[in-house]
Amino acid sequence: MPNPPPGRPAAPQSANAGNQLLILMVMFFAIMILFTPDIRIAIGTALNYVFLPAIGFGGNLPIVTLLIAGMLMILFSTIVRHFFVNWVEMARNQRIVSAFNKEFRKARLDNNMYKIKKLTEVQKEVMAKSMSGMQTQMKLMPVTMIVIIPIFAWLFLFVTQHVTTSTFSVPWGQATDLLGTNLLPNWILLYSLLTLPFGQAIARVLKYFSFRKRLQELEKGKGVADASYH
Numbered sequence: 001m002p003n004p005p006p007g008r009p010a011a012p013q014s015a016n017a018g019n020q021l022l023i024l025m026v027m028f029f030a031i032m033i034l035f036t037p038d039i040r041i042a043i044g045t046a047l048n049y050v051f052l053p054a055i056g057f058g059g060n061l062p063i064v065t066l067l068i069a070g071m072l073m074i075l076f077s078t079i080v081r082h083f084f085v086n087w088v089e090m091a092r093n094q095r096i097v098s099a100f101n102k103e104f105r106k107a108r109l110d111n112n113m114y115k116i117k118k119l120t121e122v123q124k125e126v127m128a129k130s131m132s133g134m135q136t137q138m139k140l141m142p143v144t145m146i147v148i149i150p151i152f153a154w155l156f157l158f159v160t161q162h163v164t165t166s167t168f169s170v171p172w173g174q175a176t177d178l179l180g181t182n183l184l185p186n187w188i189l190l191y192s193l194l195t196l197p198f199g200q201a202i203a204r205v206l207k208y209f210s211f212r213k214r215l216q217e218l219e220k221g222k223g224v225a226d227a228s229y230h
Helices: 013-035 036-053 062-084 085-108 115-160 186-229
Strands: 167-170 175-176
Touching: 013 036, 013 115, 036 062, 036 115, 062 115, 062 186, 085 115, 085 186, 115 186
Parallel strands: none
Antiparallel strands: 167 175
């Protein structure tokens, strides 16, 4: 195998392989929990001691229970991503990729072979910027899945064994069964409907504070530079 060119570090292939292996192991763990009844019931029963008295409400308010459990999961995963993903850097990389794609399309429309050649030379580096944020979030998946999947196992147990009535009303139906299925179980669809807007709102708030903090740092740095100049 040829050595990497001088001035360029070798790609951390072993680290990437380790991360991919960890992600695969967590996904296998998640599939085992979701599709193996004995494991799912065992984990759900264990979590019953915590969640049933805390947010079970005696099985009388299943929608509220789904909402609270979903908010806890969304809040946990969003906060974890917030502390490990550099949103400012991600936004910068997105702008770079967008500008590159615009120039590449323009060069192809103009049949500017020289510009196409130059852009092609840096395409790999630009695409790496595009993938960096996604790779970071993929690395965080094992952490979030280890928490989220057991809670889903408990919700399944709660909905199937502890809910006093599984019928609820929605704008498109007066008698919808939580245990019914429309591509996915209705309780999962309801969970998504209730919690996804909350997750988007939390993510936007955290991003706002990240960008605000970065702007304050830039303004402070500019002020220090101006003071030093004078």
